[in-house]
Amino acid sequence: MKLTLKIWRQKNAADEGRMASYEVDDVSPDMSFLEMLDVLNERLILEGEDPVAFDHDCREGICGMCSLVIDGTPHGPEKATTTCQLHMRKFKDGDVITIEPWRARAFPVVKDLVVDRSAFDRIIQAGGYVSAPTGSAPEAAAIPVPKADANDAFDAATCIGCGACVAACPNASAMLFTAAKITHLGLLPQGQPERYDRVVSMVDQMDAEGFGGCTNTGECTAVCPKGIPFETISRLNADLLKASRG
Amino acid sequence: MATRPRPKTPSPAAGPLKRYRSSVGKKAVMAVTGAILVLFLIAHAIGNLKVFLGRQDFNHYSHWLRSVGEPAIPHRVFLTALEVVLTVAVLLHVWAAVSLARQARRARPVRYAARPKAHEHRYATHVMRYGGIVIVLFVIWHLLDLTFGAVNPKGGNAQPYDKVIADFDPSRWYITLFYVVAVILVGLHLRHGLFSAVQTLGWGRQRRYPAVRVVADVVAALLVIGFVSVPVMVTIGVLK
Numbered sequence: 001m002k003l004t005l006k007i008w009r010q011k012n013a014a015d016e017g018r019m020a021s022y023e024v025d026d027v028s029p030d031m032s033f034l035e036m037l038d039v040l041n042e043r044l045i046l047e048g049e050d051p052v053a054f055d056h057d058c059r060e061g062i063c064g065m066c067s068l069v070i071d072g073t074p075h076g077p078e079k080a081t082t083t084c085q086l087h088m089r090k091f092k093d094g095d096v097i098t099i100e101p102w103r104a105r106a107f108p109v110v111k112d113l114v115v116d117r118s119a120f121d122r123i124i125q126a127g128g129y130v131s132a133p134t135g136s137a138p139e140a141a142a143i144p145v146p147k148a149d150a151n152d153a154f155d156a157a158t159c160i161g162c163g164a165c166v167a168a169c170p171n172a173s174a175m176l177f178t179a180a181k182i183t184h185l186g187l188l189p190q191g192q193p194e195r196y197d198r199v200v201s202m203v204d205q206m207d208a209e210g211f212g213g214c215t216n217t218g219e220c221t222a223v224c225p226k227g228i229p230f231e232t233i234s235r236l237n238a239d240l241l242k243a244s245r246g
Numbered sequence: 247m248a249t250r251p252r253p254k255t256p257s258p259a260a261g262p263l264k265r266y267r268s269s270v271g272k273k274a275v276m277a278v279t280g281a282i283l284v285l286f287l288i289a290h291a292i293g294n295l296k297v298f299l300g301r302q303d304f305n306h307y308s309h310w311l312r313s314v315g316e317p318a319i320p321h322r323v324f325l326t327a328l329e330v331v332l333t334v335a336v337l338l339h340v341w342a343a344v345s346l347a348r349q350a351r352r353a354r355p356v357r358y359a360a361r362p363k364a365h366e367h368r369y370a371t372h373v374m375r376y377g378g379i380v381i382v383l384f385v386i387w388h389l390l391d392l393t394f395g396a397v398n399p400k401g402g403n404a405q406p407y408d409k410v411i412a413d414f415d416p417s418r419w420y421i422t423l424f425y426v427v428a429v430i431l432v433g434l435h436l437r438h439g440l441f442s443a444v445q446t447l448g449w450g451r452q453r454r455y456p457a458v459r460v461v462a463d464v465v466a467a468l469l470v471i472g473f474v475s476v477p478v479m480v481t482i483g484v485l486k
Binding site for chain 1: 268271350360445446448449
């Protein structure tokens with residue numbers, strides 16, 4: 001396959017950045033999207049040019065490190081799939097593909113397609129944990145958890161924190177990410193003591209980071225590589241309203 | 247790697263009112279005020295349909311609105327109270343909307359070069375934000391027209407029935423068209439708004455979404471049909 005890539009190039013956070021065009025020949029349909037970028041980078045290095053910087057780590061779809069807005073869609077055209085698990089067979093010979101970083105004030109560009117997602121870490125630090133005494137693992141049946149709650153909590157806990165929800169949201173809101181953690185911990189007995197303080201602190205931190213507000217468009221769930229359910233946001237809203245009523 | 251200073255950790259809540267200034271709190275304000283306005287619209291649409299019962303019934307209904315509860319409640323007190331509640335609801339709704347729209351604008355300083363092919367409900371942001379502005383302008387015209395009579399051919403002192411008939415006369419088809427377009431915009435606004443309110447108030451669950459969407463669509467459609475029927479029937483000459 002022969003492809004034309006339009007890629008966002010930006011030297012550093014201070015640079016203004018621009019779109020640059022690259023031709024890539026001999027792309028195999030079996031390559032992953034990131035392997036295709038590796039091929040481009042090898043050539044750029046041989047030609048003495050600066051390779052395109054992009055985030056990646058496990059390349060197994062479980063770490064949340066890869067990103068990329070591909071033709072306007074975070075993680076590209078395949079539903080519930082990270083960019084590293086997206087294969088070039090999804091594209092056609094001669095395609096022009098636009099590749100951009102996550103766009104949000106709270107996710108400043110570090111270089112090219114790499115953005116700083118520490119804002120997510122700070123939201124988690126604000127309350128995305130349970131305080132528990134350390135020691136040996138407790139006996140599993142000591143605290144019963146209803147199966148339905150365990151299922152919903154696990155669905156929410158599959159969030160890998162990649163930030164695709166923010167990238168897709170017309171408001172650049174971090175609600176799905178925050179709500180996934182609120183739901184995960186709020187459904188389990190261990191999360192109850194800090195439940196209402198947690199939601200207040202995490203929402204405050206989310207707003208302080210400069211993310212937008214949620215307007216319930218559902219773009220986030222549509223692009224989420226882990227299919228975090230839309231109802232997590234409603235659960236967060238319910239907890240925050242309960243916390244506000246005192 | 248740190249490219250920007252760590253944002254200040256927000257101070258703990260200084261009271262329940264402060265909570266409503268968070269992005270989630272503002273949405274709750276929008277949901278509650280929106281619900282008040284929808285309840286009003288339902289009553290308004292039912293009241294409008296009285297025009298089909300004839301001149302006397304419609305004018306009597308209009309008079310009744312001013313004398314509700316007399317003599318226990320003095321003349322026009324009920325209507326004035328309703329107007330105050332609605333005005334406050336509209337102001338709070340718009341305040342929350344403007345402030346969330348500004349927050350969203352700040353949250354994405356650099357826009358995408360590639361326009362996505364529309365995943366979910368891209369239209370919602372346009373219908374809600376820009377549609378909302380058009381709806382406000384329509385409401386202002388509508389009040390000047392049929393409440394105060396300032397832009398009505400019959401003026402402010404005419405009977406309600408006569409104002410309606412004169413307003414949507416076949417020769418003024420463009421006024422009817424304007425009302426129809428505005429009311430459809432209100433319907434689209436409610437289509438997303440009703441669903442959104444359920445989600446914002448914390449009742450949204452995966453298993454309930456299909457039913458919530460159907461109810462939102464049906465309520466929006468019934469309101470549009472109810473409101474549109476009056477001007478259209480006058481313009482095509484069924485109501486005289």
